[in-house]
Amino acid sequence: MESFEELNINRQLLNAIADLGFEKPTPIQAEAFPVGMSGQNIVGIAQTGTGKTLAYMLPILQQLKFSKDYKPRVIILVPTRELVVQVVDQIELFAKYLSIRVLGVYGGVNIKTQMSALTQGVDIVVGTPGRLYDLAANRSLLLQEVKKLVIDEVDVMLDLGFRFQLNNIFELLPVKRQNIMFSATMTEDVEILINENFIQPEFIAIALSGTPLDNIHQSCYPVENFYTKVNLLSHLLNDKETYQKVLIFIDSKKNADRLFEALEELLWGQIVVIHSNKSQNNRLAAIERFNDNNARILIATDVIARGLDIDDITHVINFDTPKFPENYMHRIGRTGRAEKMGHSILFYTEKEEDWKKGIEKLMEYDIPTLPFPKEVKISKELTLDEQPRIIEKNPHKKRTHVAGPSFHEKKDKNKKDFNLGGGQKIKIKKAKKYKKPITRGQKNKGKGK
Numbered sequence: 001m002e003s004f005e006e007l008n009i010n011r012q013l014l015n016a017i018a019d020l021g022f023e024k025p026t027p028i029q030a031e032a033f034p035v036g037m038s039g040q041n042i043v044g045i046a047q048t049g050t051g052k053t054l055a056y057m058l059p060i061l062q063q064l065k066f067s068k069d070y071k072p073r074v075i076i077l078v079p080t081r082e083l084v085v086q087v088v089d090q091i092e093l094f095a096k097y098l099s100i101r102v103l104g105v106y107g108g109v110n111i112k113t114q115m116s117a118l119t120q121g122v123d124i125v126v127g128t129p130g131r132l133y134d135l136a137a138n139r140s141l142l143l144q145e146v147k148k149l150v151i152d153e154v155d156v157m158l159d160l161g162f163r164f165q166l167n168n169i170f171e172l173l174p175v176k177r178q179n180i181m182f183s184a185t186m187t188e189d190v191e192i193l194i195n196e197n198f199i200q201p202e203f204i205a206i207a208l209s210g211t212p213l214d215n216i217h218q219s220c221y222p223v224e225n226f227y228t229k230v231n232l233l234s235h236l237l238n239d240k241e242t243y244q245k246v247l248i249f250i251d252s253k254k255n256a257d258r259l260f261e262a263l264e265e266l267l268w269g270q271i272v273v274i275h276s277n278k279s280q281n282n283r284l285a286a287i288e289r290f291n292d293n294n295a296r297i298l299i300a301t302d303v304i305a306r307g308l309d310i311d312d313i314t315h316v317i318n319f320d321t322p323k324f325p326e327n328y329m330h331r332i333g334r335t336g337r338a339e340k341m342g343h344s345i346l347f348y349t350e351k352e353e354d355w356k357k358g359i360e361k362l363m364e365y366d367i368p369t370l371p372f373p374k375e376v377k378i379s380k381e382l383t384l385d386e387q388p389r390i391i392e393k394n395p396h397k398k399r400t401h402v403a404g405p406s407f408h409e410k411k412d413k414n415k416k417d418f419n420l421g422g423g424q425k426i427k428i429k430k431a432k433k434y435k436k437p438i439t440r441g442q443k444n445k446g447k448g449k
């Protein structure tokens with residue numbers, strides 16, 4: 001799309017966008033606009049830098065008519081107070097020529113000030129789930145008029161444990177509303193939230209094409225199961241010359257701990273692990289050790305690794321294959337930075353093969369397969385998740401063993417992911433990264449996010 005005029009947005013919005021110096025909509029903005037206008041639920045898979053804030057705000061601001069009512073019509077939930085400030089700043093810039101009242105609410109500051117600000121009347125409330133719920137619970141924030149709910153960075157939000165607050169807020173909101181959700185990564189938790197709360201959402205996925213694929217040497221190994229992956233990993237990591245600074249990605253906190261325990265003895269002192277169940281101090285210490293090259297190996301979950309700024313990673317090892325190809329792109333983008341050559345190795349089981357194909361399709365590149373090293377032992381030990389499930393069919397009958405635990409099940413689930421909600425297909429667009437201007441929020445709060 002060549003210009004914002006093509007979206008048929010009003011003059012006030014066009015002028016504000018022109019003031020910001022934006023020439024044309026980013027792919028996610030162009031893609032999300034008609035869906036936003038239609039009132040359909042939206043699930044956007046996009047990270048910061050794709051222009052996602054304006055993507056969800058454009059249709060909202062285009063449709064929000066002037067009102068004197070004091071009850072808000074739009075709620076935007078974000079995981080941190082820094083983000084609240086940043087999003088409010090951005091909305092104020094976009095709505096510069098509109099009469100729209102925006103308020104940011106977050107914890108850690110006096111609730112009374114926010115309560116009194118709400119009595120003045122607002123159109124859009126941007127808040128963290130905890131404080132927003134408190135304000136709704138004490139009835140200073142009335143949610144009956146809410147027509148649109150935006151949840152931004154939902155993966156981070158769930159990883160921080162905001163599930164309960166989100167559910168509480170959902171209960172207070174009118175059933176008839178448009179839900180717009182953005183997440184940089186897809187996790188099981190995000191998927192559950194979508195399935196439980198979003199009716200027939202339109203999926204919009206934006207893959208950053210800025211990932212310097214040319215600088216990343218990619219390869220993959222077919223591996224039988226979790227503990228065989230552990231054996232292969234130990235074998236590779238034995239080569240300290242090659243594997244100098246290794247970031248290992250794994251899907252869940254549980255598996256991160258399981259992997260750490262399995263490698264701890266062999267790699268004593270060289271390996272650290274981070275995920276959101278670890279204390280802040282613990283995480284900082286681990287990252288510091290990795291950054292200072294005191295620990296050679298860092299195990300991390302997708303969500304927790306996002307905010308990390310670590311240089312000179314020689315290898316990214318994907319201990320599992322991400323179900324959503326964008327997660328793989330995020331992972332491997334952690335190496336091969338600043339013109340340096342990076343390496344990415346992917347382990348995939350038979351169950352994960354379809355996901356690998358999805359990644360290859362997105363990249364339009366087949367990851368070269370390496371032969372499984374003969375000296376690596378194939379383990380027969382299975383994790384609980386890998387074990388065949390035993391279903392109690394009928395108390396009078398014998399127990400039935402169901403072979404191939406979650407393979408078929410996951411395959412079906414996978415199909416659903418790409419064809420969710422009655423024929424909705426994920427559209428994957430390529431986007432480049434857009435620079436973030438300095439906002440008041442950033443100036444005041446340092447890094448912002």
Ligand code: AMP
Nearest residue numbers: 022026048049050051052053434436437
């Ligand atoms: P976001 O992904 O929403 O955090 O946006 C990142 C940054 O991209 C914003 O702060 C804007 O400065 C910039 N941006 C958003 N939309 C556009 C656009 N259409 N053209 C150029 N830059 C943009």
